[in-house]
Amino acid sequence: MEQDQVRIDVSFGDKISRLFIFRMFYMFILIIPFFLIGIWIYLVMIAQFLYMLVLGRRHRSLWNQFVRFYTWLVRWQVYFAAMVNERPKFWW
Numbered sequence: 001m002e003q004d005q006v007r008i009d010v011s012f013g014d015k016i017s018r019l020f021i022f023r024m025f026y027m028f029i030l031i032i033p034f035f036l037i038g039i040w041i042y043l044v045m046i047a048q049f050l051y052m053l054v055l056g057r058r059h060r061s062l063w064n065q066f067v068r069f070y071t072w073l074v075r076w077q078v079y080f081a082a083m084v085n086e087r088p089k090f091w092w
Contacts, residue, residue, distance in 0.1 A: 008074070010083050027080055034073070041069045 048062045075088040 010078060015085075023080055023082065030076070034076075037069065041066060 044062050044065055048059060048066065051057075051059045051062065072088065078084055079086075079088055
């Protein structure tokens with residue numbers, strides 16, 4: 001059985017952009033897409049649960065979408081916490 005491992009690497013950067021204070025304003029703009037995609041992932045979780053209930057195994061595509069969303073979400077959290085300077089790419 002294959003096990004997926006979680007690994008997060010964040011390097012320390014000496015310099016930071018002085019415009020980092022505007023990240024909070026950017027976060028307020030991105031709340032709507034985060035919320036809408038979060039609803040979609042909730043529906044994916046329900047579909048995954050029903051799939052596991054009926055067939056007794058996970059659907060690979062649903063699992064990959066779930067993992068991709070939370071990886072993307074963690075990247076944005078690291079950006080908003082001012083741990084990195086590069087803004088993450090969008091999910092789609």
